[in-house]
Amino acid sequence: MTDYDVLRVFCGPSGGYGNELGVVRDGSLMPGRDERQTFAAKLGFSETVFVDDPERGIIDIYTPTLRLPFAGHPCVGTAWLLDLPELVTPAGVVGARQDGEFSWIEARPEWAPPRTLRQYATAAEVDGLAVPPLGEWVYAWAWEDESAGRIRARGFPGRMDERGVSRSSGAGACTGGIGEDEATGAAALLLTARLGRALNIRQGAGSQILTAPQPEGWVEVGGRVFLER
Incomplete structure (x- = not known):
């Protein structure tokens, strides 16, 4: 191989x-x-x-x-x-x-595929969401600390044609293409563009995504990377 x-x-x-x-x-x-x-x-x-x-x-x-x-x-x-x-x-x-x-x-927000950015009142509501049936790609989010830019988020692809079968481990894994995405840079980019401020996003079971808007419509997205093999 x-x-x-x-x-x-x-x-x-x-x-x-x-x-x-x-x-x-x-x-x-x-x-x-x-x-x-x-x-x-x-x-x-x-x-x-x-x-x-x-x-x-x-x-x-x-x-x-x-x-x-x-x-x-x-x-x-x-x-x-x-x-x-x-x-x-x-x-x-x-x-x-x-x-x-x-x-x-x-990167630029217009490069990202469409996502439904759905705000909830509390992080607890986001934590309690069940995986929705097939349909739109939903990025569910709520403020954990609005003054500090801290957000709780979960990503639900809802479509087999975009994700396919995921081998990601843990609670955020997709199953047969339908489930939860553990960490979604494109959705974080879109949310940052909408809110117009730097964000510290806790997504999925424990992933972290940092973002920051830049001049002329650009957005920075960052995180930790580890080599498994």
């Missing part, structure tokens, strides 16, 4: 949780879209990245069922792994930087 790395992105302060990511560093070994799609489905991660140029940072992102022009946690994880100042995706050039234990990317 083609060699690939496995990362966890948006990990909690203790290094746990986060969203798993597969990265094929030598995309030339599997150049065709069909074979990449088949390989991503075989791995079963929510996303798999194929690196087409490790020096320029050209990447190609796949879920188990489709190709994505941009995705948050794949860009954060791949930028950390390759240690590059930018990545080139079909959506556009993604800026990247490392700051201590956090890996950051800079």
Whole structure:
């Protein structure tokens, strides 16, 4: 089988949780879209990245069922792994930087796929939500501490065609493509653009996502990344 790395992105302060990511560093070994799609489905991660140029940072992102022009946690994880100042995706050039234990990317909200951002009155309400039936992609959130920008969030994909089968472990794992996404950079990006302020998001069972709005409509998204193998 083609060699690939496995990362966890948006990990909690203790290094746990986060969203798993597969990265094929030598995309030339599997150049065709069909074979990449088949390989991503075989791995079963929510996303798999194929690196087409490790020096320029050209990447190609796949879920188990489709190709994505941009995705948050794949860009954060791949930028950390390759240690590059930018990545080139079909959506556009993604800026990247490392700051201590956090890996950051800079992207545009319009690159993210649509999400329903649904606010609840309390974090306890978000904690008590059941996984909804098939339907819209819902990012449920509530303020934990509005003055400090702290948010409690959970992501419910609600569609098999966007997530496929996830191998992520823990309470946030998807099951058969329907369930809960443990850490969602694109949704955090959209929420930051809507609220217009820096956020510290606790998502899923214990993942952490940091964000900050930037000039001219850009948004930074950051988190901890760990290499599993």
